Amino acid sequence: MTGIIALQGGGPFVANDQLDALLLAEVGAKSAVVLPTADAFEHPELLVAASMNWAERLGVQVEALMVLRRADALDEGAARVVRSARAVYLVGDQPLHLRSVVKDTVLWDAVRGVLVDGGLVVGVGGSASALCDPMVDPRGGAFTIGLGLVSGIALVHEAEHWSHDRLHRTLELADTTVVCAPTGSALVHRATGWDLVGELEVHGELT
Numbered sequence: 001m002t003g004i005i006a007l008q009g010g011g012p013f014v015a016n017d018q019l020d021a022l023l024l025a026e027v028g029a030k031s032a033v034v035l036p037t038a039d040a041f042e043h044p045e046l047l048v049a050a051s052m053n054w055a056e057r058l059g060v061q062v063e064a065l066m067v068l069r070r071a072d073a074l075d076e077g078a079a080r081v082v083r084s085a086r087a088v089y090l091v092g093d094q095p096l097h098l099r100s101v102v103k104d105t106v107l108w109d110a111v112r113g114v115l116v117d118g119g120l121v122v123g124v125g126g127s128a129s130a131l132c133d134p135m136v137d138p139r140g141g142a143f144t145i146g147l148g149l150v151s152g153i154a155l156v157h158e159a160e161h162w163s164h165d166r167l168h169r170t171l172e173l174a175d176t177t178v179v180c181a182p183t184g185s186a187l188v189h190r191a192t193g194w195d196l197v198g199e200l201e202v203h204g205e206l207t
Contacts, residue, residue: 003027003115005150005189007128009181009198010158012047012091013054019186019197020122021058027120029086031061037101038092038127040068047091073105082110087120093157095130095138099147112149121149129155134176141170150189152207156180159201177204 006023008016024032034051036044048064055062065081067073082088088111092098102108115121123131126138134154135146143154156162156170159180171178179187185198187206194206 002191003117003119003121005115005131006120006122007131007150007155007179007181007187008122008124009128009155009185009200010125010183012089012124013050015184016124016186017054017057019188020054023120023122023188024058024060024087027086027118029060029120031063031085032087032089032120033082033085034062034064035067035082035088035090036064036092037067037073037090038094038098038125038130040092040097040101041094042092044068044092051089051091067101067107070101070105073102073107076106079106079110082107083113085114085119087122088114089122089124090127090131091124093126095126095135095146096144098127098130099135099145103147108147115149123149125157128181129157131155136170136178141166142173143176153177153179153187155187158183171203174203177202177206179203179206 036047051062131149132155133146133148133151134143136154137144160182180201185200188195
């Protein structure tokens with residue numbers, strides 16, 4: 001894996017413009033594919049609209065792929081679009097749905113391929129949590145199987161909304177490193193290792 005992974009705590013397309021611009025330039029991306037999969041049951045079109053405004057501010061192009069069901073993730077045409085991308089953004093706050101849609105599909109293979117080819121993969125909010133294995137289960141704060149793009153780290157997204165007691169219970173259950181990422185923060189992995197952006201709390205070791 002030679003590309004860049006960015007796990008952003010929250011605020012898709014509004015809270016991380018400076019970091020996004022830096023990362024896109026670093027991989028030479030003038031466009032990004034946006035996957036609002038994890039908001040399939042909410043309003044994915046709102047995330048798409050936000051991405052268009054974001055792209056205008058940053059001077060890049062956006063292609064939104066409405067991969068909302070598992071059948072969409074099994075479509076070779078959608079996978080082909082992702083394979084050709086230098087940057088992919090996974091957004092939306094239902095990590096369990098994202099996992100159920102993309103795990104073990106041609107689309108997920110294509111996302112992993114973006115990293116192999118030196119590109120950028122960004123997860124924001126709940127989608128960032130889903131990229132990790134283990135993944136924090138939003139139903140109660142315990143741990144479950146994630147997508148495994150990042151192994152050995154669990155991410156608490158939008159950590160500013162977690163109560164002290166809820167976070168304490170999650171940390172007590174943890175047998176892995178847990179990173180608490182509020183909106184506007186990010187955990188970024190390059191070939192040289194991990195970089196912390198913003199006010200992250202790391203419980204354990206980053207390897």
